[in-house]
Amino acid sequence: MAKKNQVKRPAASSKFEELMTGTTVFNVPLPADLKTLKGMSPIVIRQPYNIDYIHSYGQDSPFFAGLSNKKLLGTKCPKCDYTWATPRLACTRCGGETDWVELPQTGRVHTFTTCYFGGEEFLKETPFHLVLVEFDGVDTLFLSRLLGPEQPEDIKIGMKIKAKFRRNSQLKPTDVYFVPAE
Amino acid sequence: MRPVYMVSGGVSKFAKARPDATFQKIVKESFDYAMNDVPKLKHSMIDGSVVSYFSDHFTRQLMAGIMAVDYLGLCPKPNKRIEGGGATGGLCFQAGWEAVASGRMNVCAAFGFETMSHVPTWKGNEFIALASDVNFDYPVGGFYSGYYAMMVNRHMHEFGTTVEQLAMVSVKNHMNAYGNPYAQKRRKLTIADVRNSAMVAYPLTLLDICVMSDGAATCILADEETAFKLTDHPVKITGVGTGTDMMRMSDRPHGEVLLAPNEKKSDYGNLKYPGVHSFRAGRSAGLQAYRMAGITDPLKQIDFVELHDAYTSSEIQTYEDLALCKYGDGGKFVEAGYPFMPQIDYGMKLPKKGTLPVNPSGGLIACGHPVGATGLMQAVFAFWQIQGSIKKHYGSPELQLKKANRGLIHSHAGTGTYVTVSIMERGW
Ligand SMILES: [Zn+2]
Numbered sequence: 001m002a003k004k005n006q007v008k009r010p011a012a013s014s015k016f017e018e019l020m021t022g023t024t025v026f027n028v029p030l031p032a033d034l035k036t037l038k039g040m041s042p043i044v045i046r047q048p049y050n051i052d053y054i055h056s057y058g059q060d061s062p063f064f065a066g067l068s069n070k071k072l073l074g075t076k077c078p079k080c081d082y083t084w085a086t087p088r089l090a091c092t093r094c095g096g097e098t099d100w101v102e103l104p105q106t107g108r109v110h111t112f113t114t115c116y117f118g119g120e121e122f123l124k125e126t127p128f129h130l131v132l133v134e135f136d137g138v139d140t141l142f143l144s145r146l147l148g149p150e151q152p153e154d155i156k157i158g159m160k161i162k163a164k165f166r167r168n169s170q171l172k173p174t175d176v177y178f179v180p181a182e
Numbered sequence: 183m184r185p186v187y188m189v190s191g192g193v194s195k196f197a198k199a200r201p202d203a204t205f206q207k208i209v210k211e212s213f214d215y216a217m218n219d220v221p222k223l224k225h226s227m228i229d230g231s232v233v234s235y236f237s238d239h240f241t242r243q244l245m246a247g248i249m250a251v252d253y254l255g256l257c258p259k260p261n262k263r264i265e266g267g268g269a270t271g272g273l274c275f276q277a278g279w280e281a282v283a284s285g286r287m288n289v290c291a292a293f294g295f296e297t298m299s300h301v302p303t304w305k306g307n308e309f310i311a312l313a314s315d316v317n318f319d320y321p322v323g324g325f326y327s328g329y330y331a332m333m334v335n336r337h338m339h340e341f342g343t344t345v346e347q348l349a350m351v352s353v354k355n356h357m358n359a360y361g362n363p364y365a366q367k368r369r370k371l372t373i374a375d376v377r378n379s380a381m382v383a384y385p386l387t388l389l390d391i392c393v394m395s396d397g398a399a400t401c402i403l404a405d406e407e408t409a410f411k412l413t414d415h416p417v418k419i420t421g422v423g424t425g426t427d428m429m430r431m432s433d434r435p436h437g438e439v440l441l442a443p444n445e446k447k448s449d450y451g452n453l454k455y456p457g458v459h460s461f462r463a464g465r466s467a468g469l470q471a472y473r474m475a476g477i478t479d480p481l482k483q484i485d486f487v488e489l490h491d492a493y494t495s496s497e498i499q500t501y502e503d504l505a506l507c508k509y510g511d512g513g514k515f516v517e518a519g520y521p522f523m524p525q526i527d528y529g530m531k532l533p534k535k536g537t538l539p540v541n542p543s544g545g546l547i548a549c550g551h552p553v554g555a556t557g558l559m560q561a562v563f564a565f566w567q568i569q570g571s572i573k574k575h576y577g578s579p580e581l582q583l584k585k586a587n588r589g590l591i592h593s594h595a596g597t598g599t600y601v602t603v604s605i606m607e608r609g610w
Contacts (some may be wrong), residue, residue: 018302042201049242060317086318086432111339111458113331114384115323119308122323130328132336132432132458141432141458143322152384157339172321 020046059089062100067176068169072103074138085135085142103135103142105163106181110134110141114152129155131178145177186282187409187416187609189402190223191562192216196366196397196550199299205235205246205398206253209295212400212555213254216291216562222412223402229287230260234274234294235554236267239309241297250295260287267313268492270294271399271557272593272602276422278403279604288405295398296552306394313596315430327391327493329431329597331383334495337459338385340510343498345385347513349376350530351494352389352547354521357528359544361580362563366395366550372529376494390494395550399558401565414610415569420588421477421605423470425463427456427598434458440465442505443478449508461496461598464503468603471590472505475605481506481538484605485586486567487521488560490594491545497521500592504603506538523583542567542581557593557602564589564606 028043057064066073075098076083077091083101084091091098110132118126129146147164149155160181169175192215194200194208203211217223231254233247243249247263260281264274271294278292298306311324337343353373359365376389409416428434436454440462441447456462468480477483487504491497498512507515515521519532521540543549543563546556566575568589572582587608594601 020302042203044201047242055316057317084433086430088433092428092433111332111336113328113335114381115325115328115331116381116383117304117307118323118325118328119311120302120304121308122325123304125323128323130323130325130332132332139436140434143319143430143432145322157335173318174322 022046060087063087064171064175067165067173068171070165072105072163072176073100074103075099076101083138083140085133085138085140103138107133107135107142107161107178109146109155109157109159109161111157112146112152112155131155131161133161133178145174146179147177148179183283184285185406186279186419187404187406188419188561188565188606189404189409189412189416190216190220191399191401191565192219193364193399193555193559193562194397195364196395196552198366198393198395200297200396201299205241205295205297206250208297208396209250209293209398209400210253212398213291213293216400216402220402220412223289225255227408228256228259228289228291230281231256231291231293232262232264232274232277232281234264234270234558235296236265236270237296237309237553239312240300240306242300250293254291256291266600267595268490268553269557269593269595269600269602270554271559272591272604273424273557273600274554275401275557275561275591275604276424276602278401279419279422282403282405288408290403291400292403292558293398293400294554294558296554297396298394298552299396303394319430325383326596327383327386330493330495331386333431333458333499333597334493335385336457337495337499340453340459341513343513345377346373347498347516348385348390348494349373350516351491351497352376353528353530354516355491355541355545355547357526358523358542358581359548361576361578362544362549363576365544365548366393367548368544369548370529386493386495392492392546392551395552397550397552397555397559399555399562401558401561409609415571416609417565417568418607418609419604420607421471421473421475421603423467423474423603425466425470425601427461427463429596429599431458431597434462439509440469442469442480443472444480444505445508453509455509459499460509461499461503461594461601463598463601464500464592464594464603467592467601468504471603471605477605480504483588484538484590485588486542486564486583487538487540487590487592488543488564489540489545489590489592490556491541491547492551492594494547496594497540497545500594501540504590504592523581525580539583542583557591560591560593561604561606564591568606568608
C-alpha cells in the first residue's frame with residue numbers, strides 16, 4: 001500500500017528496451033506446404049554497419065587551429081562589412097571571399113535549450129545545454145554548449161556568458177564552450 | 183506550362199515498424215491503392231515517375247528509388263529520385279507537377295517512402311542530426327529536437343508564445359487523428375498530458391514531437407484532358423512554391439520581414455527577421471504559391487491546411503510564415519480556436535469554432551513521419567478532403583470538412599532549409 005512520506009524511488013521499468021543483441025541461429029524451419037509461405041512471419045537479422053571517415057575541415061580548418069590556441073575565429077566580408085561568428089570563407093551576401101578575424105570571448109545567450117535525449121553519440125552526455133551565442137559587433141550567431149547552470153530555468157536569454165577552452169584540444173567545435181560571465 | 187491535376191492517391195498505414203515488408207512492398211501498397219481508386223487508369227498510361235526517400239542511412243541500400251520503380255513495373259520509363267530532408271515528399275510532389283506541367287509526361291506517378299524502424303530511435307536521431315553542418319553543428323550535440331527547441335525559446339522570448347499554446351496543437355492533431363485509420367498515434371490528450379510527458383529538449387516534451395515511422399504514399403498526377411477522362415473529380419494544383427534557407431541557424435539573417443500581400447512594413451516595427459524564430463523559406467514558398475494561385479488573403483481564401491508539424495512549435499511558426507496570422511500571433515491563433523475542426527470535441531473550451539482547420543488528418547505528430555512519404559501523404563489526405571471522399575477512404579465521414587474547395591499542403595526540411603507549399607483546388 002502506498003503510504004504518505006514514502007521515500008521517492010524511481011519506478012521499475014514497465015517494458016523491456018529493444019536490444020540489438022540476440023542468439024546466433026543457423027537454420028529456421030520451413031513448412032512443407034509452399035502455399036502457407038505468404039503467411040510466414042518475417043526473418044529479421046542484425047546487420048552491422050561501421051565506417052571511419054577521413055574528414056577534412058577544408059577551408060574551415062583555421063577555426064579549429066584557433067580553438068586549440070584558445071582563440072575564437074570568425075570571418076568578415078571586407079566588401080559588406082559583415083562578420084560571421086560561425087566562419088565561412090564565402091560571403092553569401094555578395095559572393096566575395098571573407099577574411100579571418102578574432103571574435104570577442106564574451107557574448108550573450110541569444111537562445112538556448114536543454115537536451116534530455118539526443119542522437120546515440122551524445123546520449124551519454126545528456127542532459128546538456130545548447131546555446132546560440134550573440135557577440136557585440138558580430139552579425140551572426142555561434143552554436144555552443146553552456147556549462148554551469150543546472151536547470152534550463154537558470155538560463156536567461158540575454159545573459160552574459162564567456163568562452164572557455166579545453167586544455168587538451170580535441171580539434172572539435174566543442175573545444176570551446178561557454179559559462180556564465182558573472 | 184499546362185494545368186496539372188491530381189487524379190488519385192494512396193497511403194500505406196503508417197506504423198512504428200513494418201518488419202513484414204521491404205520498402206518496395208510498402209510503396210506498392212500505396213501505389214495499388216491509388217491505381218484501384220481510378221479504374222480507368224491503366225498501368226500502361228503512366229508515362230513515368232518520380233520517387234523520394236530521405237536517407238540512405240535508414241535504408242542501408244543505395245539506389246533504393248529504382249528498386250521501388252522496378253517493383254512497380256515502371257521500367258524502362260523515366261524516373262528520378264528526389265531528396266531534400268524533411269521536405270523530400272513535398273519536393274517529390276512538385277517534381278511530379280513539373281513533369282506534367284512541362285508536357286514531358288501526361289501521367290506521372292509520384293511516390294515516396296521511408297523505413298526508419300531499421301535502427302533504434304536514438305541512432306535514428308543521430309542520422310537525422312547529420313542533416314546539420316558536420317563541421318560546426320553536429321559535433322556540438324547534434325539533435326534536431328534541440329535545434330527546434332532553441333528556435334521556439336526565441337519565439338517565446340520575442341512574442342510571448344506559451345508552452346500551453348504549443349500543447350494545444352498536440353491535443354488538436356492527436357484528436358483529429360482519432361478519426362483517421364491511417365494514423366500511427368490516435369490518442370485523446372489534454373494540455374496537462376502534453377506538459378507532463380517526458381521532457382526531450384526544453385520546452386518540448388515527447389508529445390510535442392512527431393515519431394519515426396515506416397510508410398509510403400503515392401500521388402498520381404495528370405494533364406487536364408487525361409484527368410477528366412480518368413475521373414469526374416480531379417483536384418487541380420493551382421500554386422507551387424519552394425523556399426530555402428541557410429543550413430546553419432547561426433547564419434540566418436536578422437533583417438526585414440518578407441511581407442505578405444495582407445501585411446505592411448509598419449506591422450513589424452523593429453522585428454529582426456527571420457532570426458531563429460521564423461522560417462524564411464516557409465514565407466518565401468507561401469508567397470510564391472499564393473501569387474500563382476491568386477491568393478491575397480489566405481485566412482479567408484483557403485479552406486484547410488495540411489502542414490509539417492514535426493514539432494508543435496513549427497506548426498505555430500508556420501501559421502505565421504503562411505500569413506494565416508501576423509508574425510508573433512501564432513500562439514494566439516491556436517488559442518482563439520481558428521485551426522481546430524468545427525465538428526470535433528477536443529475536450530477543452532475554445533473561444534470560437536474552427537474556421538481554418540489545420541492538419542485535419544492529424545498531421546505528422548499523430549499520423550507519423552516516414553520522411554520521404556510525408557509530403558505526399560499530406561497531398562493524398564488533402565486530395566480526399568477536396569474530393570469529399572473522406573468517408574470512402576477513412577470509413578467514417580467524421581473528418582470530412584463541409585467546405586473543402588481549396589487546401590494548402592506544406593512540407594518542411596531541417597530547421598527550415600527547404601520548404602514547399604502547394605495549393606490544391608476542386609477541379610470540376
Ligand atoms: Zn559580402
